[in-house]
Amino acid sequence: MSETPLTKDDFTTRDEPVRLFGDWLADAQESEPNDPTAVALATVDQDGLPDVRMVLLKGFDRDGFVFYTNFESAKGVELLGSMKAAMCFHWKSLRRQVRLRGPVEIVSDAEADAYFASRPRGSRIGAWASKQSRPLESRFALEKSVAEYTARHAVGTIPRPPHWSGFRLKPQTIEFWHDRPFRLHDRVVFTADGKGGWNKTRLYP
Numbered sequence: 001m002s003e004t005p006l007t008k009d010d011f012t013t014r015d016e017p018v019r020l021f022g023d024w025l026a027d028a029q030e031s032e033p034n035d036p037t038a039v040a041l042a043t044v045d046q047d048g049l050p051d052v053r054m055v056l057l058k059g060f061d062r063d064g065f066v067f068y069t070n071f072e073s074a075k076g077v078e079l080l081g082s083m084k085a086a087m088c089f090h091w092k093s094l095r096r097q098v099r100l101r102g103p104v105e106i107v108s109d110a111e112a113d114a115y116f117a118s119r120p121r122g123s124r125i126g127a128w129a130s131k132q133s134r135p136l137e138s139r140f141a142l143e144k145s146v147a148e149y150t151a152r153h154a155v156g157t158i159p160r161p162p163h164w165s166g167f168r169l170k171p172q173t174i175e176f177w178h179d180r181p182f183r184l185h186d187r188v189v190f191t192a193d194g195k196g197g198w199n200k201t202r203l204y205p
């Protein structure tokens with residue numbers, strides 16, 4: 001096992017979690033072999049049974065953390081049912097974890113349209129062709145669907161499908177974790193104070 005890497009700064013002294021998250025993501029963009037924005041997204045179904053899968057974070061700021069998906073997928077249905085979620089980033093190369101929990105809201109049509117338009121053409125076709133999370137009879141059925149939508153959108157712009165958009169998780173808590181020797185890790189949780197500020201608490205590892 002290699003030594004715990006030295007932190008660039010002592011994050012436990014920081015008072016603003018969104019900027020701290022941005023600094024850690026920037027570090028991960030330097031050090032992770034791929035997908036530094038990949039994040040585990042947890043939801044619950046209507047029976048309260050948890051579900052989790054990876055998504056890509058596509059934006060974040062003081063208003064929340066944004067990802068995009070098919071609203072008719074399992075996660076889409078679960079999110080629309082509860083309007084709550086949790087996220088967990090783990091950057092292995094940095095031995096860092098960030099956890100977020102809170103309500104979600106749907107991004108505006110303008111925001112979703114702008115992001116959809118920025119995606120490669122193949123991904124835009126794919127959003128139309130995939131009935132995400134529903135049974136697929138064969139690979140051929142998917143390729144046929146892609147061919148049909150490719151022909152349908154052969155010319156002109158490809159509109160955003162009505163069932164495809166983004167959610168913004170508005171964190172009530174953001175917890176930062178960094179590995180330290182002998183499992184005596186550093187943990188700091190920020191809790192939204194409801195007035196645009198944050199209360200900070202250190203936690204036992």
Ligand SMILES: Cc1cc2nc3c(=O)[nH]c(=O)nc-3n(C[C@H](O)[C@H](O)[C@H](O)COP(=O)(O)O)c2cc1C
Pocket residue numbers: 035038051052053054055056057067068069070073074075076132133
């Ligand atoms: C690294 C990674 C990133 C992913 N990003 C997304 C994403 O941004 N949006 C999405 O809908 N699915 C994404 N997926 C696929 C999901 O993990 C999942 O398989 C799919 O969305 C269906 O999930 P559901 O059945 O819970 O709705 C990603 C998978 C991986 C491994």
